[in-house]
Amino acid sequence: MKFVCLVEKLKSTVSGVSKIIPTNPSLPSLSGILIATHDGKITCTATNLEMTIQSDVFGNVESEGVVCVPARILNELCQSIPGQQVTLEMNGQVLKIFTEKFKAEINVLPSEEFPVIKDMFEGAAMTV
Secondary structure (H helix, E strand, O other): OEEEEEHHHHHHHHHHHHOOOOOOOOOHHHHEEEEEEEOOEEEEEEEOOOOEEEEEEOEEEEEOEEEEEEHHHHHHHHHOOOOOEEEEEEEOOEEEEEOOOOEEEEEOEOHHHOOOOOOOOOOOOOOO
């Protein structure tokens, strides 16, 4: 998985979806944000098993994939990313986040352990 997006868009999306993440989750994967790239779209999902927040980030998807990133670490890291564009790239079990003047690596959580979320738009949905 590899994609490029605007730093501000990533910050606001990660901040928004991470609000739902429990402080002491019953499952380790509930402390993460599932980032999926598919059909040229980047989707961030978080859940506490009662509610789910899903938000899209617009950017340039270079390769598709799925990763579960620890939300607290990603959120704090996003607040300190300089520049306008950021690249996120999976390399084994590590997510590389970099700009021209910034580089970080985060160990990821197993994405297959993230709870399966039914299509949010099936049936009733709310758009804000």
